Amino acid sequence: MDFRLTGDQRALKQGVRELLDRRFGREALRAAVEAAGGTGAGAGEGVAESAGAGAGEGDGGGRAQGGGGAQALDRALWRELGAAGFFALRLPEAAGGVGLGLPEAVLLFEEAGRALLPGPLVATHLAAGEVPGAAEGETVVTRTDGELVEWLDAADVVLGPAEGAVPLRSVDPLTPLHRLPGTGHGTGTGHGTGTGHGTGTGTGADGRAPSHEASLLTAAEQLGSAARTTELAVAYARTREQFGQPIGAFQAVKHLCARMLVRTELARAAVYAAAVTADPVEVAGARLLADEAALDGARDCLQVYGGMGFTWEADVHLHLKRAWVRAERGLSGAAAEELVAARL
C-alpha cells in the first residue's frame, strides 16, 4: 500500500496547475468575471430554446441572447484543455485518449476547482467518447441535473431533457444557470421509508454515465477550492497587521486556519480514496466531506479577510458562490448521508 501520489500523478497535477496558471490565472479570472457583467450571470429574458442535441460547431463564442447577453465560454481555452487531455483523460489510448483513470481525473478537477475554471467541465469530461468532439474540446457538453442546467446557452450539446428551461440570475458570476420546469428530479435517492435503501447511484438523468463519477469529480473541484481558500486565508493572516502584529499570530485567527486545513486534508484523503475504489458509497461520503471543506473553507476565509472578504474585489466570494453551485449538483447532502447510512 502506498496511498501517496505517484511521480507521474504529481507531474500531471503540476502540469495542469501550470497550464491553468498560464491560461486562467487571476487576471483572466477577474476579466471573465467582469465580462460576465458582474451582477449575476445568464440575465437573459424569456424562455431559452431547448438546445438541440445536434452537436457540431458552436458559433464561436456562445449564442448572444437576451438582455444581459448570454455568457461566452472561452473556446480557445476549451480546445487547449482538450489538447491537454482534460476531457479525453480516461479514454483508452486506442480511442485517442490518454488511458488514465479516476485518480488522475480527480487531480485535474482538483486543480480546476482551485483555479475556479469555468464551464461544464464535468459534463464534457463524462461525455468524452460518447459525444463527438467532446474529448478534443471542440464540443461543449452540458447536462441537466435535477432542476438545473449549467451553461445551457454556451453548450453545443445538452444531455437530458432541457425543454422549457428558464434562465435564472446565477449567484455565481461564472456559472450561468437555467431552471427546468416541474419537479420530479428530486435528490436521487428516494428514501422515505425507514428501511434504509439508498438507490439512485446508478446512472445520471440521461442514463449515460454513472452519476457517482459526476459526484466524485465535483467533490474534487470542491477539494481544490477548499485548499485554495485555506492558502488565501493563511497568506492574508500572515501579512495583515492589527494591534501591531500579523493577525495570524492571534489564536482566534490561527484556529480558524487550522480548522480549514483539517477539513481540507480529511476531504483530500476521502476524495482520493474514493477515486481509487470508485465505490458509490465511498464517493457519497467523500462528497459530504468535500462540500463541507469547500463551503466552510470559503466562509472561514471570508472571516479571516474581514471587511476585505466582503468586497467584490477579493476572490473569496467567487469561491463561496461556486461552491454553492457545485453543492447543488447531483447527489444532495441528504441523499449522500442516506446512502452511507444504508450501508451501515
Add this chain to the structure above:
Amino acid sequence: MDLAYTEEEEDFRARLRAWLAAELPTLPPRPDPLDWPGRRAYDCGWQRRLHDAGYGHVHWDASPTQRLIFLEETERAGAPYVGANFVGLLHAGPTIAAEGTAEQRERWLGPVLRGDEVWCQGFSEPGAGSDLASLRTRAVRDGDAYVVTGQKIWTSHAEVADWCELLVRTDPGAPKHRGITWLAMPMSGPGVTVRPLRTLAGSTEFAEVFLDEVRVPVGNRVGDENDGWRVTMVTLSFERGTAFVGEVVACRRLLGELARTARKNGRWDDPVLRRRLGRLGAEFQALWRLTQWNVSEAQATGGVPGVGGSVFKLRYSHARQELYDTAAAVLGPDALDLGREWNRDRLSSLSYTIAAGTSQIQRNIVAERILGLPKGR
C-alpha cells in the same frame, strides 16, 4: 495512489490473523477494570504472548504499514489493548531506542518487549499542562545521582509501574525549554508516593505522583543534561502518529452496531438520526483513509510520524465524542445506564480532546508548524 496491500503485507496479515484465531480463545478472562494488579498481569501476559510469537516489537521496528495491519487485525479480532504497556511500548521505549545509549537500550527495552516491566509517564504537573515546558519538578545533582523533588499529575498506570519516564528541571536559570532533563526513575525507591485520581468516569485511570528527595542515578539519564525537551519531542511525535488505528476500527464497528440497534428499536425511522449516522459513517471512513495516507507518508519518510498526526487527532477526537452523543440518541434511556459498557466509553471519550495535547494546542501546532503562521505573544 495505491490502496492495495503488497503480497508481503497480505502474507503478514494472514499469518497474524491465523495466530490471533488460535491464541485468543486461550486467554484468561479479562480482569475487573478496578483491579489494577490484575490488569497489569493480564496486559503483560498478552505482551509476552505477542513477544513469543514475534510480534512484541511491532510498534518499534515493523514498517508503518505492518503496524497499521497489526492494529487493524488485533482490533477486529477483539484482542487486548496495549493497556499497562502503553507508555513502555509507545512513549518511553521509542525514546530510549532513539536517544539512549547501547547500555540503556540493553537494560530497558527487552523487559518492555517481554512484558516484564511497566512504565508510566511523569510529564504533566499541576502547574504545567498545555505549557509542559514550564514544569518545576527539580533535580539537583548530588554525586552520581539526581535528587528529585516535585509533583507529577495525570500519571497513567502509576500504581503498577516499575519505571517512570520523568521530566525534571535541572537548570532553573535557563530559558524554560533548555533546562529540562529526561530521567528513568524507579517507582519503588524511597520518596515516591502515588495517590490515585478518580476520574469523572468513576475509575482511577491515573494518579498524582509526589516526589520527595528521590535519588535517581545519573546513569538513568537519557540524552544530555538540559536536553530533555528535544528528547521528549521524539516521544510526543510518536504519541501523535498512528496511535489511533485500532480506535478508528473500533469506532466503525460501534457505528455498525448502532445502526443495527436503531433498525431494531425503531429509531432508524427518524431521518434526522439516520442521516446523522450516515454522516458519521462518512467521517470514520475518511478518518481511516487519512490514517492510510499518514501511514504511507510515514513509510516513505522513514517511520517517524510528523505533524500530520495533529490533523488526524483534531478531527478524530471530536468525531468520537459525536459518535457517543449519537449513540445516546439511538439508545434513549439505555444511554443513562452505566451497566452498559459503552456508557463508560462515552465518559472516557470526554478526555480525548484534552489528553496528549488539547484540541486548542493541536490547532496551534497545525497553524504554526504546518501553515507557518507566526507564534503568538
